[in-house]
Amino acid sequence: xxxxxxxxxxxxxxxxxxxxxxxxxxxxxxxxxxxxxxxxxxxxxxxxxxxxxxxxxxxxxxxxxxxxxxxxxxxxxxxxxxxxxxxxxxxxxxxxxxxxxxxxxxxxx
Amino acid sequence: xxxxxxxxxxxxxxxxxxxxxxxxxxxxxxxxxxxxxxxxxxxxxxxxxxxxxxxxxxxxxxxxxxxxxxxxxxxxxxxxxxxxxxxxxxxxxxxxxxxxxxxxxxxxxxxx
Numbered sequence: 024x025x026x027x028x029x030x031x032x033x034x035x036x037x038x039x040x041x042x043x044x045x046x047x048x049x050x051x052x053x054x055x056x057x058x059x060x061x062x063x064x065x066x067x068x069x070x071x072x073x074x075x076x077x078x079x080x081x082x083x084x085x086x087x088x089x090x091x092x093x094x095x096x097x098x099x100x101x102x103x104x105x106x107x108x109x110x111x112x113x114x115x116x117x118x119x120x121x122x123x124x125x126x127x128x129x130x131x132x
Numbered sequence: 133x134x135x136x137x138x139x140x141x142x143x144x145x146x147x148x149x150x151x152x153x154x155x156x157x158x159x160x161x162x163x164x165x166x167x168x169x170x171x172x173x174x175x176x177x178x179x180x181x182x183x184x185x186x187x188x189x190x191x192x193x194x195x196x197x198x199x200x201x202x203x204x205x206x207x208x209x210x211x212x213x214x215x216x217x218x219x220x221x222x223x224x225x226x227x228x229x230x231x232x233x234x235x236x237x238x239x240x241x242x243x244x
Contacts, residue, residue, distance in 0.1 A: 055231055066136075067175075067222065067235040107173055113231040118163075119188055120233055122175040 025050040025114045029123035036100050037131050044095040044126045046084075046110030055113040056093040057120070058084055062106045070108070071095070080104070100130045135159070136236040138223050144242045145213055152209045153239045155223030163187075164206035165224040165233065166198060175222070181206055182228065213243045 026049045036042045048054060058070040071079055073086040073093060084095045093110060110123040136157045145151055157164065165188075166178040180188035181200040195211040210217060223236040 057232070066237045067224075069232050069234075072232060109175060118182075119177055119180065120231070121177075125173050125175070127173070 025054075025112050025121050027110050027112050027121050027123035029108075029110055029126050031126050032124065033127050033129070035129045035131060038102055039099050042097050042100040042104070042128065042130075044108050044110075044128065046093045046095065046123055048091050048093065048110075048112050050091075050112055050114055052115060054086070056084075056086055057111045057113070058082070058093075058095050059109045059111055059122075060106050061109070061125075067109065100128075102130045102132055104128060105130045136223055136225050136234050138221075138236040138239050140239060141237065142240050142242075144244065146244055147213055147215060149213050150209070150211045151213060151241070152207055153221055153223075153241070155206045155208070155236055157204055157223075157225040157234070157236075159225055159227075159234060161225035161227045161234070162203050163226045163228055164200065164203070165226075166206065166208050167222040167224060167235075169220040169222060169238070171219070179206075179208075210241075213241075215243050217241060218243045 028047045056073040059067045060070045061067045071084050082097045107125050109125045111120045139154050163182045165180045169175050178192050179198040184200045197209045200206045220238045220240050222238050224233040226233045
C-alpha cells in the first residue's frame with residue numbers, strides 16, 4: 024500500500040528566508056506526486072505536479088526516486104505563502120490520491 | 133464559472149439527525165470524490181465514483197451513503213449523526229487519465 028509522510032506538522036520561517044517542506048513516500052509502482060496548498064479556510068488547490076517540472080509562485084519540487092522524496096522548496100518565503108501544504112501520491116492501483124498529514128507553514132514578517 | 137461547488141458551506145446540527153451535503157461539478161469530469169478533513173487537518177478519502185459507479189469505498193461507517201444521480205453530481209447523506217462526524221467534508225473531481233483533482237470549497241459540519 025502507498026504511504027506519504029510529511030514529518031513536520033508545523034514549520035515557521037521569516038520572510039525572505041528559504042523554506043523546504045519535506046515529503047517522503049513509499050509505493051512499489053511508478054509514482055505520480057503532487058503538492059496541494061490550502062490557504063486559510065479555502066479549498067485545496069494544486070500547486071505543483073512532478074511531471075510538469077515547473078515553478079509555481081516560486082516553489083519547485085524535484086522527485087528523487089532514490090530517496091523516495093518530493094520536497095517542496097522556495098528560496099525566499101513570502102508572508103502570503105502561509106498556508107497548509109499537502110503532499111499527495113497518485114497510485115494507479117486503486118486509482119486514488121493518498122495525502123500526507125500536511126505541513127502548516129507560517130511565514131513571519 | 134467552471135468549478136466544483138458544495139452546499140451547504142456550514143452545517144450545524146444535533147446528534148442523531150440525518151443530513152445531506154450536495155456536490156456539483158461543471159468541469160465535465162467523470163470521477164468524483166468525498167474526503168473528510170478532521171480537526172488535525174488530516175485529509176482522508178471516503179468515496180469515489182466514476183460515471184455514477186462506486187469505485188472507492190473506504191472503511192467508513194455505513195451511516196454514510198453517497199449517491200451519484202449523474203456524473204456531475206455526488207451527494208453525501210449521513211444518518212444518525214455523531215459528535216465524531218464533525219469535520220470539513222470536501223468534494224473533488226477529476227477526469228479519468230488525468231490525475232489532478234479539483235476540490236470544492238468544503239462543508240464544515242458541526243454536530244452538537
